[in-house]
Amino acid sequence: MAGIVNLVRSSARSCALSGLVCLAIRAPSQQLPTAPQPQQKLQQDGPAKAKRVGDQACAPCHEAYSASYLHTSHHLTSQPASGNAILGSFSGSGSTLKILDPIPSKSSPGLSFRMEVRDGEYYETAIVGLPGHEQSHSERIDVVTGSGTRGQSYLYWLGDQLFELPLSYWADGHQWINSPGYKDKTANFSRSIYPRCLECHATDIVPRSSDPLTNHYDRASLVTGISCETCHGGGADHVTAHTSTLASAPSTATILNPARFARDRQVDLCALCHSGGKRAELAPAFSYLPGQPLDSYLQPAPVDPATLPDVHGNQVGLLQRSRCYLSSPTMSCSTCHDVHAPERPAAAYSDRCLSCHRVQSCKLSQTIGPKIANNCIDCHMPRQPTNAIIVKTAGNAVRTTMRTHWIRIYPEVTQP
Numbered sequence: 001m002a003g004i005v006n007l008v009r010s011s012a013r014s015c016a017l018s019g020l021v022c023l024a025i026r027a028p029s030q031q032l033p034t035a036p037q038p039q040q041k042l043q044q045d046g047p048a049k050a051k052r053v054g055d056q057a058c059a060p061c062h063e064a065y066s067a068s069y070l071h072t073s074h075h076l077t078s079q080p081a082s083g084n085a086i087l088g089s090f091s092g093s094g095s096t097l098k099i100l101d102p103i104p105s106k107s108s109p110g111l112s113f114r115m116e117v118r119d120g121e122y123y124e125t126a127i128v129g130l131p132g133h134e135q136s137h138s139e140r141i142d143v144v145t146g147s148g149t150r151g152q153s154y155l156y157w158l159g160d161q162l163f164e165l166p167l168s169y170w171a172d173g174h175q176w177i178n179s180p181g182y183k184d185k186t187a188n189f190s191r192s193i194y195p196r197c198l199e200c201h202a203t204d205i206v207p208r209s210s211d212p213l214t215n216h217y218d219r220a221s222l223v224t225g226i227s228c229e230t231c232h233g234g235g236a237d238h239v240t241a242h243t244s245t246l247a248s249a250p251s252t253a254t255i256l257n258p259a260r261f262a263r264d265r266q267v268d269l270c271a272l273c274h275s276g277g278k279r280a281e282l283a284p285a286f287s288y289l290p291g292q293p294l295d296s297y298l299q300p301a302p303v304d305p306a307t308l309p310d311v312h313g314n315q316v317g318l319l320q321r322s323r324c325y326l327s328s329p330t331m332s333c334s335t336c337h338d339v340h341a342p343e344r345p346a347a348a349y350s351d352r353c354l355s356c357h358r359v360q361s362c363k364l365s366q367t368i369g370p371k372i373a374n375n376c377i378d379c380h381m382p383r384q385p386t387n388a389i390i391v392k393t394a395g396n397a398v399r400t401t402m403r404t405h406w407i408r409i410y411p412e413v414t415q416p
């Protein structure tokens, strides 16, 4: 059994998600963010550092953004466990997963998982052993990560320690799979959740130590979902300014608007979470302030032209290779994305291409005609299958496709 079930005994320092998000490298303590330049100082002392007030505080005055934001993957990317938040199946045959058949003649134990609801709470249970001699280990799902666009992974608390559960939900096929990066034919309940994981998938959590690999937290400090203030900085001064009857400072002085950042700082804000996971840290998780150069917080991402995107794709690195980006000093992620509203269907973004290009500048318009205007995307930003295997489950490989952000000519793609 020892070889199959890895319960919470070791303080094994593993990196989650096949090491793709391995941020384990420690930096010398001197390499904390460099002293602020004068023009950055205002932002550091001012809006970004104001106290946080939470998304509900913005709603009365920014009604439209607040309402549509509730439906975005950013908002939904982590949630307390509930029947609504957990997308996988807990009833019928969909609630069990057989990984290994037992072979009694060789005394090889079997392994299966059962997803159970007890008293309105949700559990993952691993069952190991030979028929008649099974043992099980069960943990409750406490936190859900992932909106479910591709999938979800689940976390549980043991005292003040946060761990990942062995099974994840995969939307393609509406199925349970081994959690990404987990070894097939094992039941591992001991993978630690370190702060950087939550920096990308939540608003806040307070670790009990400065060790970048700690999984000891103040439980009550977890704020799930990415919130307005992740990108706009603390809002307390701004709310006070607009609710007070006294004459007060203009919004520009009380809240950060990324539209006013230099292009590179705008992209840095997105790059905090969208430049892949392999970046060594120079400053602790949750210390980044929007508007600051990200390179003072994380080592620049390695440039590896051979790498294909994985489930943690690198949209920033790919876009930055595109001639569109290199030749347009103001192009940023916001040229196409409005992060306050859910994604539109891919083809709809063609209108963004046509804000800079004309249909006629594409040679294919001569052969295919004006209908290419409806879908520049599938030819110039095709979905690409990755060779990277997310995980193997009961011997079957799970892969995914990613929309590349390297906008260019893909001669092999000639059909929209």
Ligand code: HEC
Binding pocket: 053, 054, 055, 057, 058, 059, 060, 061, 062, 228, 229, 232, 234, 235, 236, 238, 239, 242, 243, 250, 251, 252, 253, 255, 256, 257, 260
């Ligand atoms: C009591 C009303 C009120 C509340 C609450 C409020 N805002 Fe505002 N906000 C405004 C008004 C009014 C403006 C536009 C006024 C202006 O341009 O000076 C504004 C402007 C902004 C801007 C643009 C600033 C700029 O420089 O262009 C941002 C960003 C913003 N708010 C974000 C937020 C966030 C995030 C919250 C919640 C933490 C929030 N607001 C809460 C009233 C409010």
Ligand code: HEC
Binding pocket: 072, 073, 074, 076, 077, 078, 145, 146, 147, 148, 149, 150, 199, 200, 201, 202, 226, 230, 269, 270, 271, 272, 273, 274, 333, 334, 337, 339, 342, 343
């Ligand atoms: C704090 C981390 C963080 C920051 C900052 C951030 N993102 Fe994201 N973003 C995520 C995560 C995590 C997801 C995946 C959410 C999910 O599906 O669970 C995501 C998803 C997305 C998606 C896909 C949405 C969908 O519906 O599938 C887009 C587009 C996106 N982000 C754009 C941006 C842009 C543009 C910026 C900068 C303005 C930005 N993000 C900043 C973490 C972040």
Ligand code: HEC
Binding pocket: 016, 017, 021, 145, 146, 147, 148, 149, 150, 151, 152, 153, 164, 193, 194, 196, 197, 198, 200, 201, 272, 273, 274, 275, 276, 277, 310, 311, 312, 313, 314
């Ligand atoms: C550097 C930021 C970053 C880190 C660290 C990170 N993620 Fe992600 N994660 C993302 C982004 C961004 C996406 C959306 C996919 C994409 O476009 O790359 C995502 C996607 C996911 C998804 C699929 C979401 C969906 O609905 O499709 C899950 C589940 C997930 N992450 C879990 C985790 C867990 C668990 C950890 C830590 C053990 C982790 N991630 C660490 C940024 C991060």
Ligand code: HEC
Binding pocket: 055, 058, 059, 062, 065, 066, 069, 074, 226, 227, 228, 229, 230, 231, 232, 257, 258, 259, 334, 339, 340
């Ligand atoms: C993932 C990062 C992110 C999140 C989360 C986010 N915003 Fe924004 N917000 C931006 C960016 C980037 C811009 C600038 C867009 C542009 O360039 O036009 C912006 C602009 C704004 C503006 C100014 C709009 C204008 O027309 O001038 C307001 C107001 C605002 N956001 C409010 C909110 C509120 C309220 C929330 C939460 C419900 C929120 N934002 C969540 C990134 C974010």
Ligand code: HEC
Binding pocket: 323, 324, 325, 327, 328, 330, 331, 335, 349, 350, 352, 353, 354, 355, 356, 357, 376, 377, 380, 381, 407, 408, 409
């Ligand atoms: C902000 C303006 C802007 C946007 C938006 C934009 N582009 Fe471009 N694009 C450019 C510029 C500028 C060039 C470089 C032209 C040159 O150097 O001659 C370019 C180059 C290209 C090229 C040639 C690339 C190469 O490697 O030869 C293609 C193809 C292209 N764009 C397609 C698109 C598509 C499709 C979209 C929408 C997904 C898009 N562009 C969005 C400005 C833009």
Ligand code: HEC
Binding pocket: 267, 270, 271, 274, 313, 315, 316, 319, 332, 333, 334, 335, 336, 337, 343, 344, 345, 346, 347, 349, 352, 353, 377, 381, 401, 402, 403, 405
């Ligand atoms: C020229 C337009 C354009 C620009 C600029 C752009 N994107 Fe996208 N992005 C798209 C399109 C189109 C999609 C596909 C949307 C869909 O499938 O519904 C997409 C999808 C995404 C997704 C979901 C990825 C997936 O495979 O599910 C993320 C995350 C994302 N973009 C982040 C970013 C970030 C971060 C930036 C800035 C570095 C950025 N995008 C800049 C057009 C753009």
Ligand code: HEC
Binding pocket: 350, 353, 354, 357, 358, 359, 361, 362, 363, 364, 368, 372, 373, 374, 375, 376, 377, 379, 380, 409, 410, 411, 413, 414, 415, 416
């Ligand atoms: C059916 C696939 C397809 C569609 C749809 C498509 N393109 Fe293209 N595009 C191509 C191919 C292939 C080339 C290279 C043609 C050549 O040089 O022979 C190209 C070339 C280009 C170029 C480079 C021109 C140059 O010579 O540098 C631009 C810019 C461009 N397309 C923009 C767009 C825009 C904008 C749209 C949407 C309105 C679009 N394309 C729709 C396949 C497509």
